[in-house]
Amino acid sequence: MESVDILLTEDGSHTLYSNKFHAAYHSHRGAVNESMIVFIQAGLEYFREKNPGKHIFVFEMGFGSGLNALLSCQFSQQNLVKMDYTGIEAFPVSKDIWQSLNYHDDDENKSLFYSLHSCAWNTSEKISPFFHIEKKEGKLESFENTRLFDIIFYDAFAPGTQPELWEENMMQKMYDMLNEGGIMTTYCAKGDVKRALKKVGFTIESLPGPIGKREIIRAIKPKLTH
Numbered sequence: 001m002e003s004v005d006i007l008l009t010e011d012g013s014h015t016l017y018s019n020k021f022h023a024a025y026h027s028h029r030g031a032v033n034e035s036m037i038v039f040i041q042a043g044l045e046y047f048r049e050k051n052p053g054k055h056i057f058v059f060e061m062g063f064g065s066g067l068n069a070l071l072s073c074q075f076s077q078q079n080l081v082k083m084d085y086t087g088i089e090a091f092p093v094s095k096d097i098w099q100s101l102n103y104h105d106d107d108e109n110k111s112l113f114y115s116l117h118s119c120a121w122n123t124s125e126k127i128s129p130f131f132h133i134e135k136k137e138g139k140l141e142s143f144e145n146t147r148l149f150d151i152i153f154y155d156a157f158a159p160g161t162q163p164e165l166w167e168e169n170m171m172q173k174m175y176d177m178l179n180e181g182g183i184m185t186t187y188c189a190k191g192d193v194k195r196a197l198k199k200v201g202f203t204i205e206s207l208p209g210p211i212g213k214r215e216i217i218r219a220i221k222p223k224l225t226h
């Protein structure tokens, strides 16, 4: 199990600090705030507006604390959007850690969060009438997709910590995993990453980031004309 400590961020929500990677899972300026802006607003809300009524297939790089999965599950219920969510994680956090996270404010959300964490790995599990999750235990590098996704939440540790996850071959892998018109969002707006994304074929949009971060990236896989 991953060795992590729990930290409080400035919006009052927890994050984790990895003692293996010497890095936090979220911005110290606010974990929930960051996830809402980078993944829910720039990802799910944008895609749903462009594709009303579509069943959405999401892939998350780094399931980690389960925060993005919880926010997505809530989004699916609030907006009556069916969603299949696949989250890959090489170093799952232990039960005592996820049980201590403050991401739920009522019994319903606590029950969803506990279901997301305690459901089986490597199989699709129904969490609610709108939301299925498949947690994949393993490394992104060896993940083989059996379907295409609409949205990728690219939430790896930053390039300074795990450069191998931001190189062109990995961006190519993400591009290949998306449907045409699909999108990838990430908090990282480094020049090298933008260049790699463009090189493999993505169209890039720079969007205003959460507090403390000037910009974030939405990368769009163009619809090809057949």
Ligand SMILES: C[S@@+](CC[C@H](N)C(=O)[O-])C[C@H]1O[C@@H](n2cnc3c(N)ncnc32)[C@H](O)[C@@H]1O
Binding pocket: 002, 024, 025, 026, 061, 062, 063, 064, 065, 066, 067, 068, 088, 089, 090, 091, 092, 138, 139, 140, 141, 155, 156, 157, 158, 162
């Ligand atoms: C920045 S954290 C984000 C986690 C999560 N999205 C969250 O909100 O808590 C990055 C995550 O990627 C995981 N990870 C690191 N290397 C990985 C790899 N090669 N393949 C899959 N997951 C990896 C880490 O264990 C960690 O959970």
